[in-house]
Amino acid sequence: xSDSKPxxxxxxxxxxxVGGATGAAVGGLGMGLFGxxxxxxxxxxxxxxxxxxxxxFFNRKRYEVDKPTYISSGTPRRVDPRVDQIFExxxxxxxxxxxxxxxxxxxxxxxxxxxxxxxxxxxxVLELDILNVEEIQPKQRVDSRIYGQQFLxxxxxxxxxxAVGPRGPQGPPAENDFPRQRRMMGSRMPGxxxxxxxxxxxxxxxxxxxxxxxxxxxxxxxxxxKIAHELGSTLVGITKLNPDWVYGYPIRGRGFENLDEPLExxxxxxxxxxxxxxxxxDPMYANPTYGTSSDAYSRSRIVAARLEAxxxxxxxxxxxxxxxxxxxxxVPPIAIDAGLGExxxxxxxxxxxxxxxxxxxxxxxxxxxxxxxxxDFGVQDFCKHCKVCAENCPSGAIPMGDKVExxxxxxxxxxxxxxxxxxxxxxxxxxxRICIACCPYxxxxxxxxxxxLNVTANDPTNISDKVLTSLQKSFYPGPDPLEYFMPSMGxxxxxxxxxxxxxxxxxxxxxTPGTGVGP
Amino acid sequence: MSFFxxxxxxxxxxxxxxxxxxxxxxxxxxxxIPMPYWKWISLxxxxxxxxxxxxxxxxxxxxxxxxxxxxxxxLFGVIAIISGVGLWRLLKIGNIPGEEEFxxxxxx
Numbered sequence: 125x126s127d128s129k130p131x132x133x134x135x136x137x138x139x140x141x142v143g144g145a146t147g148a149a150v151g152g153l154g155m156g157l158f159g160x161x162x163x164x165x166x167x168x169x170x171x172x173x174x175x176x177x178x179x180x181f182f183n184r185k186r187y188e189v190d191k192p193t194y195i196s197s198g199t200p201r202r203v204d205p206r207v208d209q210i211f212e213x214x215x216x217x218x219x220x221x222x223x224x225x226x227x228x229x230x231x232x233x234x235x236x237x238x239x240x241x242x243x244x245x246x247x248x249v250l251e252l253d254i255l256n257v258e259e260i261q262p263k264q265r266v267d268s269r270i271y272g273q274q275f276l277x278x279x280x281x282x283x284x285x286x287a288v289g290p291r292g293p294q295g296p297p298a299e300n301d302f303p304r305q306r307r308m309m310g311s312r313m314p315g316x317x318x319x320x321x322x323x324x325x326x327x328x329x330x331x332x333x334x335x336x337x338x339x340x341x342x343x344x345x346x347x348x349x350k351i352a353h354e355l356g357s358t359l360v361g362i363t364k365l366n367p368d369w370v371y372g373y374p375i376r377g378r379g380f381e382n383l384d385e386p387l388e389x390x391x392x393x394x395x396x397x398x399x400x401x402x403x404x405x406d407p408m409y410a411n412p413t414y415g416t417s418s419d420a421y422s423r424s425r426i427v428a429a430r431l432e433a434x435x436x437x438x439x440x441x442x443x444x445x446x447x448x449x450x451x452x453x454x455v456p457p458i459a460i461d462a463g464l465g466e467x468x469x470x471x472x473x474x475x476x477x478x479x480x481x482x483x484x485x486x487x488x489x490x491x492x493x494x495x496x497x498x499x500d501f502g503v504q505d506f507c508k509h510c511k512v513c514a515e516n517c518p519s520g521a522i523p524m525g526d527k528v529e530x531x532x533x534x535x536x537x538x539x540x541x542x543x544x545x546x547x548x549x550x551x552x553x554x555x556x557r558i559c560i561a562c563c564p565y566x567x568x569x570x571x572x573x574x575x576x577l578n579v580t581a582n583d584p585t586n587i588s589d590k591v592l593t594s595l596q597k598s599f600y601p602g603p604d605p606l607e608y609f610m611p612s613m614g615x616x617x618x619x620x621x622x623x624x625x626x627x628x629x630x631x632x633x634x635x636t637p638g639t640g641v642g643p
Numbered sequence: 644m645s646f647f648x649x650x651x652x653x654x655x656x657x658x659x660x661x662x663x664x665x666x667x668x669x670x671x672x673x674x675x676i677p678m679p680y681w682k683w684i685s686l687x688x689x690x691x692x693x694x695x696x697x698x699x700x701x702x703x704x705x706x707x708x709x710x711x712x713x714x715x716x717x718l719f720g721v722i723a724i725i726s727g728v729g730l731w732r733l734l735k736i737g738n739i740p741g742e743e744e745f746x747x748x749x750x751x
Contacts, residue, residue: 137669144666147659148690152697154647154656159698161647163705572702599703599711621707 159572168568171358171402171478182476184463184499187581192498193466194457200532202372203454206383207242210540212375217253252541260549267610268551271617275552276629278414281407282553286418290429292449295379297390301441301488303334335439338492345493348397351434357399357427358482359475361462361496365389365396365488368532369461370453377450387452392441393488395495398455398462399427400475400484403557405568406624408481411561412608413552414623420483421447428485435489446485457533459484463496466503470513470522470559471538474503476577479566480559501581502589503565507536509586510593513559518605518615519546522559549610551617558608561620564596663690677737689730693723 162168205212216239224234232243232250243250272279293300329336338344345362352360367389374380374387401423402408407415428444435442445451456473460466464484465475472480476499514522521543527534547556560566567573579588602620609615625631646652667686671678696719703712 137673140662140669141666141673144663144669147662147666151656151659151663152693154652154659155694156697156701158647158652158656159701159703160705161645161701162698163702163707165645165648165705168706568706570702570706572699595715599714600708601710 162570162572165570168570169405170569172404182501182577184476184496187476187499187501188463188497189500190497192457192460193500193504194460195527195534196532197529197534198532200368202368202370203531204238204373205371205375206238206373209371209375210544213239213242214253214256214544215376218257221254221257249541252545256541256545256548260545263612264549264551264610267612271611272551273633273635274617274629275413276633277627278407278416278552278623278629281627282416282418285416285422286448287422289422289425289448292377293379293443296374296381297393297441297443297452300379301390301392301443303436303439303441330439333439338438341492342494344491345495348431348435348491348493352397352399352427352431355399355427355430355434356401356423357431358402359398359400359464359477359484361398361459361464362493363396363398363458363462363495365393365453365458366461369457371451374452375450378452392490393443394490395488395493396453396458396462397431397487397489397493398459398464398484399424399431399487400459400464400478400482401427402478402481403483403560405481407627408557408566409561409621410619410623410627411557412546412550412555413617413619414627415555415557415561416553417447417483417555417557418553420481421485424483424485425449428487431487435487435491438491440489440491442487442489442491444485444487447483451486453486453488455484455486458486461498463499466500467535468503468513468563468565469507469511469536470517470563471536472560472563474563474565476501476565476581477569480563481566501577502583502586505586506564506580506589506593509589510564510596512562512564512593512596515597516558516562516602516605516620517543518558518608519543519556521546546608549613550608551610556608558602558620562600562602564592564600660690671734676735678734682734682736685730685733689723689726692719692726696720696723 203209206216207213217235220235220239224230227234232240232247235243331337348362349360370389370393371387373385374383376383380387401420403415403417403420407419409415425444425446425448428446432442432444443452445453445455456467456471459473464482465473468474468480470480473482473484474480475482511524514524519539519542521539521541523536523538526536528537530537543556547554550556565577567576576592580592583589603618606614607616607618610617668678670676696716699719700712700716703709703715
């Protein structure tokens, strides 16, 4: 008997093979789509308005070392901010230079001590300081009028982020750092209100100085770190304060009366808590014109001020050091001591999580805490080969050569004057930050860059440093450094990457003819 | 969270990978190609490299780095093609000529 219907004979092996080929194609497509999703993933914007991104924290434990990766090479000298700190020096320079010019003076004789001696020893610095005032800033003002509209939203963004910030110290450490006498939960602060009538005396948790009796430094460190994160800090570390990092003299705006009297390090500056937040990632990549440091510094400043209030409420002294309200010390080496990262060729600290995209603040205190260890995750070897920041730096401020001794420590010598002169030439939100944007470590937290980070951190041969550096240079090119300059200096106001859509002023604002958008 | 970042996506990828491996096994059996462990390892490494290349291209586009996507795609893609050709030749090592026809005739 024959079957009237044709047999539907499926060859199972053939089906399996076709299925396998289809599976491979679909799986491959899936990998591409996974990659696209990972690249767009909001969690890769690490630390921006959240401290709970996926895989946020790098496991520092295995990279901990007993000594920081910077090298002591001579007798340490505390920095004299009156001449060594460019903002402080240029503040003094401006006043004395204008006055000296009116008096018909020239050269180092225009200045009072210590600037006079400093400029005599460093005439090239005086030349660059004068260039800034006489040439760069006037040109910037003209270019800003012609081309500045393009960066109007960036400027507004920077101003918005910088608009909120707590006050800085209102006096020297002995006056400002200690808790005010007022009623506190848990007991009375010294000199506070006495119990009234038949009110029972509460059990005290404080000693005679008003400080709470803390159980254990390890637990206190854990508490302080948790609070810092809750207050908005992306990264936090704790270290004993190395006196070498405290300025030799006080600077303006910190509540000191005599700025020419050496700064004595107060006893209660025993520990340093370092907090830090990143700049918003997309504007940061669009530096030098669209990014701003205000976004991160504003947040770090607020975190630091809140942490200061928290510590003071426990009865311990505390003092914040952060831009906007300035510093009494150098922050990067303290952050390195606290295990947040290592110093890069561009003199900026590089962290495993945020790369160079971090703006730190320090709180000095004496609340007893366990300290963190510094880390070594391969940055020194990487920076030796990489030089991406030096090659991309339009001002030539970042050295291509080896480390030199500065104030008793070996480090790459950044030319502060060239660096800040370029800052001052930029249109938009002020500043440069190209070295931060192009640093291979400054990458969003996705699988690709995390894998690269783990490879470099764990490769004892340093072969991966060279391979990844050459991939970085060929895969992630930036504009020609000369293009970053403003038009009157031969450039085109280029940015390292395109700005995010919400900072493109021309898409939102109607410009009247003649104002000119872009070069 | 995007579907492509979810655990379920990786479950599906794993299932597709298993089907692919079974298919390769059937393909090798049908052609009487011996598949010792080193061939499997070479094949799996190559598949992972191709997956890496595709994910690299996607990630670079996703994070707004088209130059990296194109340049990386070309570099890793060329490496994947060349190594794929090499792998193809490697896989055929040990093939007994005529066995394939014999196996097909027996099945029929």
